[in-house]
Amino acid sequence: MIPQSLRTLIDETRGQRRAEWAGREVWLAKEAWGELAVSLQGAQVLHYLPAGAPDAPETARAAGASPTDTAGAPEGMVAGGWLWVTPTPQALPGAIRGGIPLCWPWFADENTADESPDRSGPMHGPARKAPWRLDAVDEHEEGVELHLSPEERLHGQLVPRAVIQANARRLHVELITEHVGETPVKITGALHSYLAVADAFACRVEGLAGATYLDKLADFAERDQQGELGVRGALDRIYRSNAELCLDDGTRRLRIARQGSNSAVVWHPGDAPPGDTSIEAARHFLCVESANTRLDPVWLVPGAQHLLGTTLSREEGATP
Numbered sequence: 001m002i003p004q005s006l007r008t009l010i011d012e013t014r015g016q017r018r019a020e021w022a023g024r025e026v027w028l029a030k031e032a033w034g035e036l037a038v039s040l041q042g043a044q045v046l047h048y049l050p051a052g053a054p055d056a057p058e059t060a061r062a063a064g065a066s067p068t069d070t071a072g073a074p075e076g077m078v079a080g081g082w083l084w085v086t087p088t089p090q091a092l093p094g095a096i097r098g099g100i101p102l103c104w105p106w107f108a109d110e111n112t113a114d115e116s117p118d119r120s121g122p123m124h125g126p127a128r129k130a131p132w133r134l135d136a137v138d139e140h141e142e143g144v145e146l147h148l149s150p151e152e153r154l155h156g157q158l159v160p161r162a163v164i165q166a167n168a169r170r171l172h173v174e175l176i177t178e179h180v181g182e183t184p185v186k187i188t189g190a191l192h193s194y195l196a197v198a199d200a201f202a203c204r205v206e207g208l209a210g211a212t213y214l215d216k217l218a219d220f221a222e223r224d225q226q227g228e229l230g231v232r233g234a235l236d237r238i239y240r241s242n243a244e245l246c247l248d249d250g251t252r253r254l255r256i257a258r259q260g261s262n263s264a265v266v267w268h269p270g271d272a273p274p275g276d277t278s279i280e281a282a283r284h285f286l287c288v289e290s291a292n293t294r295l296d297p298v299w300l301v302p303g304a305q306h307l308l309g310t311t312l313s314r315e316e317g318a319t320p
């Protein structure tokens with residue numbers, strides 16, 4: 001579910017092109033394998049829709065529906081796609097709420113921003129607001145692979161880069177950190193996926209039963225997940241888990257695999273969303289994040305690399 005204005009840009013795309021959306025440069029693809037939109041601010045995937053999905057334009061047309069159906073969607077938004085983007089994004093230099101923001105080189109706020117000099121760095125680190133450049137686009141019939149790096153140095157000793165792969169079966173995002181300095185550095189971070197859902201409070205996240213979690217809404221109290229997770233309101237949890245997850249919103253079963261992550265963050269603000277999003281629009285996302293947090297920080301030594309990844313795909317055997 002994305003803003004109508006972004007949908008229009010994608011509809012006007014044949015093949016690949018660059019355009020401007022909400023004051024940011026975006027890279028767009030509309031190909032036989034599906035659709036992809038990436039913002040160069042933050043190297044942030046904003047939209048992905050594989051061909052053949054029930055909400056893909058050609059499938060919708062075959063079923064007699066409009067591919068840009070606004071029925072039931074909050075104002076300014078259209079259904080379609082696996083990711084959610086707010087219809088009311090902050091102006092630059094603010095970050096875009098939605099898609100897959102890259103939180104780097106730390107996850108969350110000043111209390112956990114171990115890498116900022118005085119533990120007071122910006123929430124989720126500087127990478128998501130920074131300008132990135134597209135270093136390479138590897139295009140082939142089955143899909144596309146993008147390589148991006150920040151235009152400026154974001155850290156004295158660490159250099160990040162992002163790899164985004166999209167095809168008709170899956171979306172895969174990697175955030176790779178290379179240590180180019182002299183002394184060990186501790187990092188955290190996240191691929192802060194805003195997944196589009198029919199109703200956030202009717203979602204089930206499978207794969208976390210029995211896992212322990214830190215409840216950020218209860219001062220990081222440690223708890224056990226009893227049974228599978230049903231989301232019914234506000235929650236902000238860091239699960240100690242590297243398991244593959246499945247998000248079921250009643251209309252789609254999305255598999256979420258993670259690489260280099262032993263923290264799965266599940267977040268929804270309930271009926272008190274941040275100022276850049278209405279309550280109505282917020283009912284259509286659930287964040288399920290591939291993360292490194294205070295539970296599994298990564299110590300990088302000079303010359304070492306760390307890869308944090310996430311792969312979204314349809315569940316095997318499920319209808320497309």
Ligand SMILES: O=P(O)(O)OC[C@H]1O[C@H](O)[C@H](O)[C@@H](O)[C@@H]1O
Binds near residue numbers: 216266
């Ligand atoms: O509003 P943002 O800075 O994008 O952060 C949004 C959310 O991100 C994570 O999921 C955290 O666990 C939440 O505590 C936070 O509120």
